[in-house]
Amino acid sequence: MLPDRHGRYGRYGGRFVPETLMPALLELEEAYRTIHRTGEFRQELAWYLKDYVGRPTPLYFARHLSAELGGPQIYIKREDLAHTGAHKINNTLGQGLLARRMGKTRLIAETGAGQHGVATATVAALLGLSCDIYMGTEDIRRQRLNVIRMNLLGAKVVPVESGSRTLKDAMNEAIRDWVTNVRHTHYVLGSVGGPHPYPMIVRDFQAVIGREARGQLRRRTGKLPQCLVACVGGGSNAMGLFHAFRDEAVRFVGVEAAGHGVDTHHHSATLVAGSVGVLHGAFSYLLQDPWGNIQEAHSLAPGLDYPGVGPEHAWFKDQGRAEYVAVTDTEALEGFNLLSRTEGILPALESAHAIAYLRRLAPEYTADDIVIVNLSGRGDKDVDAVAEAMEVSGAAH
Amino acid sequence: MPRIDRVFKQLKAKGEKALIPFITAGDPDLATTRALALEMAARGADILELGVPFSDPLADGPTIQAASLRAMQGGVHLENVLNLAGELRAQTQIPLILMGYYNPILQYGLERTATEAAANGVDGFIIPDLPPEEAGPWRVAAAKAKIATIFLAAPTSGAERIRTLGRLTKGFLYYVSVTGITGARTELPLDLVESLKEVRSLVKCPLAVGFGISTPEQVAGLAPYVDGVVVGSAIVQRVARLRGQELIQEVGDFIAALKAPLRGN
Numbered sequence: 001m002l003p004d005r006h007g008r009y010g011r012y013g014g015r016f017v018p019e020t021l022m023p024a025l026l027e028l029e030e031a032y033r034t035i036h037r038t039g040e041f042r043q044e045l046a047w048y049l050k051d052y053v054g055r056p057t058p059l060y061f062a063r064h065l066s067a068e069l070g071g072p073q074i075y076i077k078r079e080d081l082a083h084t085g086a087h088k089i090n091n092t093l094g095q096g097l098l099a100r101r102m103g104k105t106r107l108i109a110e111t112g113a114g115q116h117g118v119a120t121a122t123v124a125a126l127l128g129l130s131c132d133i134y135m136g137t138e139d140i141r142r143q144r145l146n147v148i149r150m151n152l153l154g155a156k157v158v159p160v161e162s163g164s165r166t167l168k169d170a171m172n173e174a175i176r177d178w179v180t181n182v183r184h185t186h187y188v189l190g191s192v193g194g195p196h197p198y199p200m201i202v203r204d205f206q207a208v209i210g211r212e213a214r215g216q217l218r219r220r221t222g223k224l225p226q227c228l229v230a231c232v233g234g235g236s237n238a239m240g241l242f243h244a245f246r247d248e249a250v251r252f253v254g255v256e257a258a259g260h261g262v263d264t265h266h267h268s269a270t271l272v273a274g275s276v277g278v279l280h281g282a283f284s285y286l287l288q289d290p291w292g293n294i295q296e297a298h299s300l301a302p303g304l305d306y307p308g309v310g311p312e313h314a315w316f317k318d319q320g321r322a323e324y325v326a327v328t329d330t331e332a333l334e335g336f337n338l339l340s341r342t343e344g345i346l347p348a349l350e351s352a353h354a355i356a357y358l359r360r361l362a363p364e365y366t367a368d369d370i371v372i373v374n375l376s377g378r379g380d381k382d383v384d385a386v387a388e389a390m391e392v393s394g395a396a397h
Numbered sequence: 398m399p400r401i402d403r404v405f406k407q408l409k410a411k412g413e414k415a416l417i418p419f420i421t422a423g424d425p426d427l428a429t430t431r432a433l434a435l436e437m438a439a440r441g442a443d444i445l446e447l448g449v450p451f452s453d454p455l456a457d458g459p460t461i462q463a464a465s466l467r468a469m470q471g472g473v474h475l476e477n478v479l480n481l482a483g484e485l486r487a488q489t490q491i492p493l494i495l496m497g498y499y500n501p502i503l504q505y506g507l508e509r510t511a512t513e514a515a516a517n518g519v520d521g522f523i524i525p526d527l528p529p530e531e532a533g534p535w536r537v538a539a540a541k542a543k544i545a546t547i548f549l550a551a552p553t554s555g556a557e558r559i560r561t562l563g564r565l566t567k568g569f570l571y572y573v574s575v576t577g578i579t580g581a582r583t584e585l586p587l588d589l590v591e592s593l594k595e596v597r598s599l600v601k602c603p604l605a606v607g608f609g610i611s612t613p614e615q616v617a618g619l620a621p622y623v624d625g626v627v628v629g630s631a632i633v634q635r636v637a638r639l640r641g642q643e644l645i646q647e648v649g650d651f652i653a654a655l656k657a658p659l660r661g662n
């Protein structure tokens with residue numbers, strides 16, 4: 001199974017980091033490989049996932065949404081019901097337990113939507129570790145609720161003023177912190193991007209999503225799904241859902257953020273409209289100008305507002321193992337409304353991208369087919385932003 | 398003999414150490430960089446390091462980040478820096494090293510970068526986000542064009558990696574003085590001299606130290622343990638603050654002051 005021992009998925013991945021961090025990445029890989037398979041670690045993680053996170057999350061048959069769209073049976077994997085309200089906790093818990101065993105006393109993380117920051121702050125509180133979260137000031141404005149949550153959990157939110165003041169810049173600052181404090185600090189990277197071994201570690205900790213969904217659907221229907229759909233920012237909730245199905249004849253669809261449209265300069269559709277290069281330690285697709293400078297991304301969903309993507313997705317794209325598509329801010333808002341009205345579930349704006357794509361996908365399937373969509377997070381954090389956006393677009397009722 | 402090697406050899410014969418100043422190319426514009434480079438060469442610099450602007454310089458502190466941004470606002474990118482090197486080469490024989498992040502080099506093309514760099518009189522590259530594990534393709538391109546790939550070693554590297562880095566590097570090994578990013582510091586790590594002695598015992602190539610070094614006193618303290626000293630942010634701060642002839646004069650005087658303790662006695 002990939003990655004190979006150089007941390008590569010085909011030509012993608014690798015470790016393009018300053019020398020200062022190389023020993024830390026090697027140490028992390030070594031610690032991960034020895035610790036995560038031990039019975040003791042697995043039991044500890046399983047216990048926390050069940051009693052603390054509330055797993056397994058339900059696989060919910062969305063009858064009304066299915067009827068509304070008139071195609072396949074749509075099942076929703078309810079990561080929004082995990083503790084802290086998104087899939088991010090699966091990863092932060094795993095990395096937190098690992099960091100504690102490595103003797104690290106401090107956790108740092110970057111955050112866009114604030115969900116990964118909240119999930120890291122939560123685990124830091126739980127495990128008694130100190131915690132600093134880097135967040136762009138634009139995102140601090142957009143996701144105030146999550147900033148308050150992180151503060152209440154005892155973490156320090158460090159505002160980042162550089163660049164587009166969003167996720168990419170927060171990640172730059174988190175890496176700079178790690179370069180400086182690497183001896184006692186563990187960097188809890190929030191998605192399947194960044195240098196090896198992060199894409200592997202985060203995928204493995206998120207793979208619980210697909211493992212559960214597969215078992216839940218089999219017990220209920222005895223079948224495999226035809227198709228899996230998930231939004232892609234860095235790609236962790238998507239990879240988490242896909243991974244357990246990688247050797248099956250199941251179609252994978254990753255939905256990126258088209259922002260104002262992929263033919264404008266205001267989008268985050270890295271796989272759909274980007275090109276290959278190196279960002280934040282990995283060779284993958286990214287958004288860049290002809291000189292290799294990284295371009296600012298845009299999405300209404302802060303968790304998707306990132307000009308890079310995990311290297312395994314880049315590999316999946318080139319292999320044709322997964323398809324990547326993009327939906328606009330406006331479509332995502334429609335997706336938000338659709339799920340809220342039909343099922344009584346407010347999705348995170350990120351997840352609303354996956355929901356929105358179901359409208360385009362549904363006509364390809366019949367009622368015998370099953371599609372699982374990952375509801376990566378809940379929408380409480382987004383209600384202000386959604387209200388504001390709907391007012392602007394005149395869609396408010 | 399490559400220019401960098403020759404400089405270290407000549408300095409050694411004279412009992413001197415190398416002063417290696419860094420500025421970001423195009424900060425605030427290319428004409429200023431050219432004037433500064435020539436002034437530094439005239440006032441005691443032995444090797445020049447020119448930064449290639451990049452949008453996301455993640456090994457750099459606020460000073461060099463801001464310099465990179467100022468240069469990018471002037472539209473400066475790798476090709477301009479290569480041309481600037483060519484102009485400098487027409488006027489001085491001082492070794493020129495470009496310090497740039499990997500993605501702009503990758504997008505320009507590894508072979509194209511190396512060949513054009515060589516044609517413009519560039520002697521080496523420092524690529525801070527390209528550790529030896531990932532450097533294979535670049536090293537091939539660079540070696541073919543006779544461009545030195547200069548590796549960084551860090552306080553976290555450990556003896557085994559430092560030995561490897563010392564074997565792979567060309568020109569000199571660049572030891573990062575602090576566990577951290579670039580930026581002028583008033584105090585260097587207490588154990589820096591001990592670390593330098595250890596590195597010295599592990600590698601055969603010339604050894605330079607950089608990151609955080611900002612005063613002639615610090616340079617004097619480190620000189621006995623290295624073959625060269627890199628000073629970056631402390632110069633870039635002056636570029637940010639001053640303009641025109643005043644800037645050139647001030648940087649020239651600063652270079653002279655930094656070089657003094659490196660001249661031996």
Ligand SMILES: Cc1ncc(COP(=O)(O)O)c(C=O)c1O
Nearest residue numbers: 115233234235236237303376377
């Ligand atoms: C709810 C939610 N979904 C999705 C994402 C996007 O990340 P990824 O693509 O890694 O799942 C985020 C990121 O913040 C998020 O908060």
